[in-house]
Amino acid sequence: MANRRRGRVPAGALTVSAVAAGAAGLALERRHLRRLARDDDYARLSTKLDGRALTARSVDGTELHAQEFGPPGGDTVVLAHGWTEQLGFWRPVIERLAERGLRAVAYDLRGHGRSDPAVDHDYSLERFGEDLETVLGARQRATVVGHSLGAMSIAAWAEHHEVGARAKAAVLVNTGLGDLISGHLLFGQLAKWLKHPAASRVVLGSRARMPGVSSPLQQAAIRYMAFGPTATAGQVAFYERMLMDCSPDARAATGVALSDMNLHEAVSKLTVPTLVVAGDRDRLTPPAHARRIAETLPHLQALIELPDTGHMSPLERPQELTTALLQLIDEVSPQRAWRLPSPVRSGGEGF
Numbered sequence: 330m331a332n333r334r335r336g337r338v339p340a341g342a343l344t345v346s347a348v349a350a351g352a353a354g355l356a357l358e359r360r361h362l363r364r365l366a367r368d369d370d371y372a373r374l375s376t377k378l379d380g381r382a383l384t385a386r387s388v389d390g391t392e393l394h395a396q397e398f399g400p401p402g403g404d405t406v407v408l409a410h411g412w413t414e415q416l417g418f419w420r421p422v423i424e425r426l427a428e429r430g431l432r433a434v435a436y437d438l439r440g441h442g443r444s445d446p447a448v449d450h451d452y453s454l455e456r457f458g459e460d461l462e463t464v465l466g467a468r469q470r471a472t473v474v475g476h477s478l479g480a481m482s483i484a485a486w487a488e489h490h491e492v493g494a495r496a497k498a499a500v501l502v503n504t505g506l507g508d509l510i511s512g513h514l515l516f517g518q519l520a521k522w523l524k525h526p527a528a529s530r531v532v533l534g535s536r537a538r539m540p541g542v543s544s545p546l547q548q549a550a551i552r553y554m555a556f557g558p559t560a561t562a563g564q565v566a567f568y569e570r571m572l573m574d575c576s577p578d579a580r581a582a583t584g585v586a587l588s589d590m591n592l593h594e595a596v597s598k599l600t601v602p603t604l605v606v607a608g609d610r611d612r613l614t615p616p617a618h619a620r621r622i623a624e625t626l627p628h629l630q631a632l633i634e635l636p637d638t639g640h641m642s643p644l645e646r647p648q649e650l651t652t653a654l655l656q657l658i659d660e661v662s663p664q665r666a667w668r669l670p671s672p673v674r675s676g677g678e679g680f
Contacts, residue, residue, distance in 0.1 A: 365543060370563025374644075375570070378417055383434070387463045389451060394443035395436035395464060399427035404662060405471035406654070407464060408435040409479030411503070412583055413575040414568070415442035418476070421647030422654075429655060434471075436464050438478065440579025452582040454590055458485030465495045472498040472658055476643055477614065478583065480504035481592060488595035498630070498661045499603040500654055503611055503640050505618035506592035509533070533584035539573045557610040557639035564644045596622055602630045604657045606650060608638030630657050 365371055380396030387393060396416060406426055410418045416435035426433045437444035439460055440452060447456065461482050465471060473496045475483045480501040486492075540547060543566060551572070552565045603626050607619035616634050623632040633653055635646045642650055 365562075365566050368561075368563040368566065370561045371566045372563075374417075374420060374563060374567040378420060378423070380423075380435075383436075385436070385460075385463045385466070387439070387456070387460045389456060389459070390448045391439050391456075391460070392445045393436050393439065393460055393464065395434055398423050398433045398435070399431050401432060403430050403432035404658060405432045405434060405469055406658075407461070407471045407473050408433060409461060409473070409475040409482050410435070410438060410441070411475075411477030411479055412587070413441070413572050413580055414438075414476070415571050415574070417442075418568070418571065419643055422474075422643050422651050425647060425651040426654075431658075434464065436460075438482070440576055440583065442574075446576065446579060447582070450578075450582060452579065452586050454481060454485040454586055454592065455489070457482035458487075458489060461486040462490055462495070470495060470497045472496065472500070472654070472661070474500040474502065474654065475504070476502045477504050477640065478587070481506060481587075481590065484592040484595045484599065487599040488592070492598065492600050496601050498601050498657050499599055500606065500657065501603065501619075501622060502606045502650065503608055503614055503642050504622070505614040506596055506622060507590050509587060509590070509614070533588045538577050539575075541573060543569055543573075554612060555640045557608060557637045557641075557645055559637050560639065560641070560645050564641070568641060568644065593621070593625065596625050597627060600627050602628050602657065602661055604630045604653060605632045606642055606653065607632075607634045608640060608642050608645070609634045609636055610638055611640045613640040630660065 378396060378398075380398045383395040383397055385393045385395060394416075408416070408419045408422065410416055416437050419433075419435045423433045423435060438457060439445065439447045457478065461473065465473070470493075473483050473486075475481070481504055483499055483501065484506055548562070548565050548569055551569050552560060555568065556565055605619050605623045605626070607614075607616040609616060619632060619634070623629050631653070633649075635642055635649055638645050
């Protein structure tokens with residue numbers, strides 16, 4: 330009995346150790362948050378966007394929040410962000426477009442940002458396509474640009490609408506149109522099992538809540554999953570905040586829709602000149618997805634694979650992306666006299 334007692338750790342010692350560990354973790358967290366507060370890149374990205382507020386009501390009654398930037402009479406570019414993001418994701422691109430005299434309209438997807446949750450909890454890809462149609466409205470023909478889920482929304486819209494009547498060009502950035510788990514670089518060999526529809530829905534449709542406070546570990550995981558090697562700490566933290574703010578219900582319901590998605594045929598109806606952009610380090614939608622899309626498009630403008638870039642090209646490579654977008658607009662609106670920076674490197678067909 331005496332020997333057994335000597336081998337035990339006193340309860341008080343365990344309590345002291347737990348308190349010490351907690352205090353150390355809290356101190357680390359505070360240092361992390363102080364560094365974040367001093368990060369110039371994060372501060373610049375997080376500054377409130379000064380756009381003109383717009384509202385639109387989709388066909389099912391879901392109210393969408395949008396903002397307009399640049400001269401009201403300029404050529405229109407409509408920007409659709411991705412899953413778990415908000416319209417502010419486009420800030421670096423919006424600023425560059427406005428400087429060039431274009432009218433940029435960015436909107437929060439249903440259930441994201443300041444847009445309402447979907448009526449009847451409908452987050453199907455068809456509804457995201459209807460939302461784009463609503464934002465386009467009866468305005469002048471626009472160039473439509475989508476990142477990830479935003480690009481999927483463009484394909485879903487093209488499947489059921491007269492593309493040429495609303496758009497004169499399109500840009501699909503860091504996206505796939507089906508089989509999202511297949512070839513997924515995050516899961517490796519496990520992707521073969523996750524390819525089963527039920528397993529895919531479990532992964533993409535998780536309702537797990539994100540921690541409400543930033544942490545070094547969480548940022549490291551986000552960097553690995555979503556960003557390339559040259560992304561700044563401020564860029565990672567900026568997206569982390571959007572991810573934490575995203576409603577778990579909207580995120581999960583959208584994820585379930587993505588697990589069942591097959592828009593490979595729909596993209597063949599995107600008949601306007603279309604630019605496809607991928608990141609060569611994208612683990613979420615690897616470049617193979619972009620190449621498959623490029624092969625299907627009836628009017629491919631170019632396929633660009635940005636070097637050392639992950640899934641977040643609009644944040645990681647806004648200059649290169651904007652340059653390519655302006656070159657596309659120049660092709661479809663030759664009367665415009667753009668003063669363009671040096672051409673970006675193309676991984677596919679030239680401009």
